[in-house]
Amino acid sequence: MKTALIYISRHGTTEIIAQHLAAxxxxxxxxxxxENEPDPVITDYDQVIIGGxxxxxxxxxxxxNFCKRNLATLLDKKLGLFICCILDSTxxxxxxxxFPAVLGAHSVAQGIFEGDLIFKKLNFIERILFKPSVDGQDVIKINEKSIASFIKDLAVPHGFQRTMPTPHIPSKC
Ligand SMILES: Cc1cc2nc3c(=O)[nH]c(=O)nc-3n(C[C@H](O)[C@H](O)[C@H](O)COP(=O)(O)O)c2cc1C
Known part of the structure; x- marks a missing residue:
């Protein structure tokens, strides 16, 4: 199965996660x-993962913009969507x-992987904004459990329908 893993990262966390997912x-x-390739062509891929x-x-x-431009094609792919964010895991x-609601509903895997806030990577304004709330300390909280569960969900075959088990009817004695 060919996978396109499409991402964007401001200070590097999503990039690290994208590389980890690829591995x-x-x-x-x-x-x-x-950032470097704003409109990758995804027609040849079976599976597409998008994260930011x-x-x-x-x-x-x-x-x-990528999701909007490629909406119809993405609805034809096995899809995984993820975000990195610091606020919470829920x-x-x-x-x-x-992400557009229609893609969220179509995706087989959804990930909220939390993230990092590394002070030396922040610009001047960002440092001023975050200093009071985290006391100038780095926050490192990539959620490995969510990543593992995302990978597990992706492994479910495309188009797989969960069906009710066939009821067992005991034969008459
Ligand atoms: C200026 C700034 C604003 C942020 N705003 C939010 C936010 O609104 N919600 C949130 O959950 N995390 C927020 N974060 C945390 C980032 O989502 C987190 O640091 C993430 O790991 C960044 O990933 P990246 O380095 O790949 O861009 C913010 C971080 C920065 C630096």
Whole structure:
């Protein structure tokens, strides 16, 4: 199965996660950074994974635009979607706002992987913004459990329908 792993990262965390996911998937994975390649062609891929990070409540515009432009094609692929964010591991609405609802419903795997806040990587304004809330300390909270569960969900065959088990009718004695 050929996989396109499409991502964008502001300070490097999503990039590290994208590389980690590619290693976990193993073979036939091509990584595309939307910063350098804003519109990768995905027609030849069976599986597409898209991820970005949340800043001021939103995912990067490059992710939103890529999803809009490729909506019809993405609905024909096995799809995984993920975000990196620091606020919490539950869906505080950031994930559902990040991707079109129709893609969220179509995706077989959804990941909220949390993230990092490394002070030396932040710019001047970002340091001023975050210093009071985290006391100038780095926050390192990539959620390995969510990553493992994302990979597990991706392993389910495309188009697989969960069906009710056939009831067992005991034969008459
Ligand atoms: C300026 C700034 C704004 C952020 N805003 C949010 C936010 O609104 N919600 C959130 O959950 N995390 C927020 N974060 C945390 C980032 O999502 C987190 O640091 C993530 O790991 C960044 O990944 P990246 O380095 O790949 O861009 C913010 C971080 C920065 C630096």
């Amino acid at each position: 976990l998937i193993g073979s036939n994975v091509t990584l595309y950074n939307l 990070s949340i800043h001021y409540g939103s995912i990067q515009d490059q992710v939103k 869906d505080s609405g950031q994930f559902s706002r990040a």
